[in-house]
Amino acid sequence: MDDTIGRPAGEASAPGDCRRDPLRVLRGLPLADLPTDFPPSPTVYGFFRRWAKAGVLGQLRDRMRRRVRCEMGDPPHGVATVIGSQSVKAAETVGKTSRGYGPGKGINGRKRHLICDLTGLPLLASVTPVSMQDAYAGRIALTRLRQDHPEVETVWADRACGGALIAWAKTSLD
Structure with a gap:
């Protein structure tokens, strides 16, 4: 085929x-x-x-998300989100400063972090080297989320982000 x-x-x-x-x-x-x-x-x-x-592409994404949420009968701005990450192998042509080795999965590459509302619509995406700890990458993503979407009150994360990110968020973002 x-x-x-x-x-x-x-x-x-x-x-x-x-x-x-x-x-x-x-x-x-x-x-x-x-x-x-x-x-x-x-x-x-x-x-x-x-x-x-x-920032035009981000503005378009946000406008489309608000429109879809309204068409679904939800308020235009969600107050709860989910953060997740995925490791991806990077080609040798990818610059060494933007990729790294993650011993947990044995991948030399990048990690993409995505924050979505509870309907699965994206609010924010960021890319870091795999070698960067999720808790630190989470700080970067949550700081941007607070700046771009101050209406968000709750963020769910998996164990990879751990207690360090939660403690940091409580003191730095509240």
């Missing part, structure tokens, strides 16, 4: 076939595969970088 979901290799789907879209969501759309009516890929990437740096 190839990327055309449900078709044997060699039998391509029609250009407008929407069954390719789920794979684009999962894998992302390579800049080289942009639609022909888009500007050149360096221009598109330049806009993406500027918008990300200026």
